[in-house]
Amino acid sequence: MSLTAERLDRIQPSLTIAISTVARRMIAEGKNVISLSQGEPDFDTPRNIKDAAIRALEAGETKYTDVSGTPALRQAVAAKFKRDSGLDYKPEEIIISTGAKQVLFNAMVATLNAGDEVIIPSPCWVSYPDIVTLADGKPVLIPCGQNNGFKLRAEDLEAAITPRTRWFMLNNPCNPTGAAYSAEDLKPICDVLMRHPHVWVLTDDIYDKLAYGGFKPGTIAAVEPRLKDRTLTVHGVSKSYAMTGWRIGFAGGPVALIKAMDKLQSQSTSNPNSIAQAAAVEALTGQQDTVEAMRKVFEERRDLVVGMLNRAPGVNCSNPDGAFYVYPSIHGCIGKTSKGGRKITDDEAFALALLDEEGVATVHGAAFCYPGYIRISYANATEELREACTRIQRFCEGLH
Amino acid sequence: MPGFSQRLGRVQVAASVAMTIKARALRAAGKPVVTLTTGEPNFDSPPQAIEAAHQAALKGDTKYPPQDGTRVLKEAIQRKFRRDSGLEYALDEIAVSNGGKQCLFNAIMATVDPGDEVVIPVPSWIAYAQMTQLCEGTPVLVNCPQNNGFKPRAEDIDAAITPRTKWLVLNNPNNPTGACCSAEELREIAAVMRKHPHVWILSDDMYEHLVFDGFTHATIAQVAPDLKDRTLTVSGVSKTYAMTGWRVGFAGGPKALIKAMVNMQGQATAGISTVGQAAAAAALDGPQDGVQVQIDAYKRRRDIAVEMLNATPGISCHKPEGAFYVFPNVAGCLGKTTAGGKRLETDEDVCLALLEEQFVATVHGAAYHMSPYLRISTATADDELVEGLKRIQTFCAGLR
Numbered sequence: 001m002s003l004t005a006e007r008l009d010r011i012q013p014s015l016t017i018a019i020s021t022v023a024r025r026m027i028a029e030g031k032n033v034i035s036l037s038q039g040e041p042d043f044d045t046p047r048n049i050k051d052a053a054i055r056a057l058e059a060g061e062t063k064y065t066d067v068s069g070t071p072a073l074r075q076a077v078a079a080k081f082k083r084d085s086g087l088d089y090k091p092e093e094i095i096i097s098t099g100a101k102q103v104l105f106n107a108m109v110a111t112l113n114a115g116d117e118v119i120i121p122s123p124c125w126v127s128y129p130d131i132v133t134l135a136d137g138k139p140v141l142i143p144c145g146q147n148n149g150f151k152l153r154a155e156d157l158e159a160a161i162t163p164r165t166r167w168f169m170l171n172n173p174c175n176p177t178g179a180a181y182s183a184e185d186l187k188p189i190c191d192v193l194m195r196h197p198h199v200w201v202l203t204d205d206i207y208d209k210l211a212y213g214g215f216k217p218g219t220i221a222a223v224e225p226r227l228k229d230r231t232l233t234v235h236g237v238s239k240s241y242a243m244t245g246w247r248i249g250f251a252g253g254p255v256a257l258i259k260a261m262d263k264l265q266s267q268s269t270s271n272p273n274s275i276a277q278a279a280a281v282e283a284l285t286g287q288q289d290t291v292e293a294m295r296k297v298f299e300e301r302r303d304l305v306v307g308m309l310n311r312a313p314g315v316n317c318s319n320p321d322g323a324f325y326v327y328p329s330i331h332g333c334i335g336k337t338s339k340g341g342r343k344i345t346d347d348e349a350f351a352l353a354l355l356d357e358e359g360v361a362t363v364h365g366a367a368f369c370y371p372g373y374i375r376i377s378y379a380n381a382t383e384e385l386r387e388a389c390t391r392i393q394r395f396c397e398g399l400h
Numbered sequence: 401m402p403g404f405s406q407r408l409g410r411v412q413v414a415a416s417v418a419m420t421i422k423a424r425a426l427r428a429a430g431k432p433v434v435t436l437t438t439g440e441p442n443f444d445s446p447p448q449a450i451e452a453a454h455q456a457a458l459k460g461d462t463k464y465p466p467q468d469g470t471r472v473l474k475e476a477i478q479r480k481f482r483r484d485s486g487l488e489y490a491l492d493e494i495a496v497s498n499g500g501k502q503c504l505f506n507a508i509m510a511t512v513d514p515g516d517e518v519v520i521p522v523p524s525w526i527a528y529a530q531m532t533q534l535c536e537g538t539p540v541l542v543n544c545p546q547n548n549g550f551k552p553r554a555e556d557i558d559a560a561i562t563p564r565t566k567w568l569v570l571n572n573p574n575n576p577t578g579a580c581c582s583a584e585e586l587r588e589i590a591a592v593m594r595k596h597p598h599v600w601i602l603s604d605d606m607y608e609h610l611v612f613d614g615f616t617h618a619t620i621a622q623v624a625p626d627l628k629d630r631t632l633t634v635s636g637v638s639k640t641y642a643m644t645g646w647r648v649g650f651a652g653g654p655k656a657l658i659k660a661m662v663n664m665q666g667q668a669t670a671g672i673s674t675v676g677q678a679a680a681a682a683a684l685d686g687p688q689d690g691v692q693v694q695i696d697a698y699k700r701r702r703d704i705a706v707e708m709l710n711a712t713p714g715i716s717c718h719k720p721e722g723a724f725y726v727f728p729n730v731a732g733c734l735g736k737t738t739a740g741g742k743r744l745e746t747d748e749d750v751c752l753a754l755l756e757e758q759f760v761a762t763v764h765g766a767a768y769h770m771s772p773y774l775r776i777s778t779a780t781a782d783d784e785l786v787e788g789l790k791r792i793q794t795f796c797a798g799l800r
């Protein structure tokens with residue numbers, strides 16, 4: 001009998017192992033490696049949030065909480081949804097989990113039966129299809145080309161829906177492309193969804209505070225209130241408040257779905273860390289100035305990175321509206337040979353050669369189900385980004 | 401709204417949670433409720449854990465942690481296994497999760513295919529069977545009667561194993577009975593397990609430090625080192641250090657199993673809260689004298705509970721070796737009618753009538769796969785415990 005269950009065997013091993021192994025080896029050898037591969041802000045958690053955690057420690061908030069989170073945090077999340085998106089959720093329509101990832105996991109495991117389909121626009125965070133697969137579902141990827149800003153077209157969504165479609169998952173703004181949808185962009189998508197009442201909607205808005213040039217991401221339940229009773233709106237404190245390590249994500253949705261997710265969570269992890277929940281209350285209800293301060297810095301960095309990448313021969317980088325990633329095409333580099341003599345056969349070869357020859361770690365597009373690109377995170381200090389982009393330019397200039 | 405997954409339909413909300421919610425509602429209505437349902441110490445977390453969390457927050461230990469746990473915590477766990485059980489685990493043989501519950505969930509989700517069997521001695525914590533069913537596995541329950549101190553007999557385990565058996569679950573001390581197998585009794589079980597090399601052993605030692613009267617806790621990988629390469633040893637800080645809300649559990653086991661569990665966790669939650677991990681490391685490495693204070697209190701309360709319950713008409717209570725539960729037999733109450741006029745047919749009837757007529761919240765034995773019993777938690781202040789027990793005496797004296 002094999003040790004692992006078939007459900008686990010279905011998950012592909014991480015495609016980034018080769019790159020992270022090389023990066024670790026180079027760092028261990030003392031090489032100067034700039035990593036543009038992380039999905040987390042380089043900022044520290046704001047002080048008011050840490051202070052709230054410390055107050056909770058001193059007040060002895062160290063006991064089990066409700067499985068779905070403390071009443072105080074669910075109340076704070078309700079107020080956040082109202083304030084930021086005009087969405088009304090009651091505390092019983094809200095669940096708190098150990099990271100937004102657990103929200104997605106709960107939703108899929110609680111609802112999917114074998115063979116149920118989940119529509120995912122790609123490029124996408126690989127955890128979306130992985131979690132669907134783990135839950136016996138079938139990911140249905142819709143390619144969203146760079147020529148449309150990596151955004152989903154309504155007609156492509158319509159064509160992908162079948163009687164077996166259970167969910168449509170949207171990440172807005174998107175990891176890895178930074179593509180974002182305004183309320184207006186979402187309208188035609190909502191129109192399609194209105195025609196297919198058997199399809200539930202999961203919108204992962206975790207990056208929505210990080211939007212640039214005055215862009216305002218919309219969210220489906222607000223754009224089309226008639227979809228709200230089949231929409232799960234997912235969010236968290238990780239990206240907006242530089243709180244990745246605290247592991248607090250949350251969602252608002254219809255009470256029956258939230259209850260089902262709570263039931264699953266009660267048998268898998270119970271409540272998220274109680275101190276982190278207290279910190280998240282302060283993040284959502286305390287001062288919001290640091291969010292804007294971080295957003296401004298990210299915007300400057302995005303402009304810097306996009307500008308520098310588009311001066312690297314063979315690279316073509318769109319200027320996205322949100323998140324802290326860009327997703328440049330490196331099609332113009334494929335087929336060439338690097339200065340160090342490496343043949344650039346595909347995006348992984350590009351990323352490996354760039355790492356090995358210039359000490360810049362990125363993630364290749366195949367890891368986001370969309371090859372021919374690399375993902376660059378600009379959640380790094382500005383000077384470090386400038387240096388990294390200079391190295392990328394030099395690397396591309398050396399291709400022949 | 402469409403239905404949920406079939407797997408979710410196999411899962412129920414734990415009876416202890418349902419009873420706690422009922423008790424809370426009665427209290428909110430102004431009733432003087434005594435709650436003897438919780439599996440949570442009524443002590444504070446140790447000061448060194450609080451201080452470590454405080455420092456972790458302040459120094460910016462707030463970024464994504466490794467999925468398998470921080471190095472600092474894993475090294476503390478390594479020392480703990482060595483110190484408490486003489487067990488040697490390499491760092492890649494240790495995984496950290498959001499509570500001991502997630503360790504179990506990871507292990508079962510990562511290994512149990514539909515139709516695989518999990519042998520569970522009962523009475524048991526409901527989560528083992530629920531997680532197995534969530535994975536479409538079959539729980540195979542092995543009865544452990546009161547006349548054997550609620551402990552599994554080796555020959556009964558032997559008889560329950562089939563070619564489809566994937567796991568044997570051992571929980572020492574046991575929730576809900578407090579029973580704890582001695583090293584000698586574990587050796588007998590180990591002898592049986594040697595005949596069945598295809599079966600893995602999950603030893604849940606969450607209550608390992610809470611044993612009384614000079615009893616020495618043992619764990620199967622320690623008494624049968626030849627079985628260590630198919631044993632998962634699970635523990636955590638929740639019960640020993642009164643750190644339930646922090647949600648830190650851990651497991652030691654063979655590298656391939658730990659790797660599969662970490663892969664599973666990578667899809668469900670990723671790493672767990674960094675401040676919780678820092679606090680857990682400090683609790684494991686710090687002074688252990690607070691633990692003895694708790695052990696003394698639990699022993700005192702166990703003695704009070706057993707004595708008072710055995711002085712109650714219709715009740716017979718076994719004196720357990722450990723944990724903070726007693727599991728009195730209420731067979732003598734069945735077939736009778738309460739002072740309030742309610743006829744008692746099952747332990748659930750006893751449990752509900754006790755709550756409605758005397759405002760004492762307990763959990764019925766059926767929720768732990770054995771009737772007719774009640775589970776009474778002694779993780780309750782002495783005064784409150786005595787008050788609850790007095791009311792049980794009044795309740796039973798009123799039966800006719």
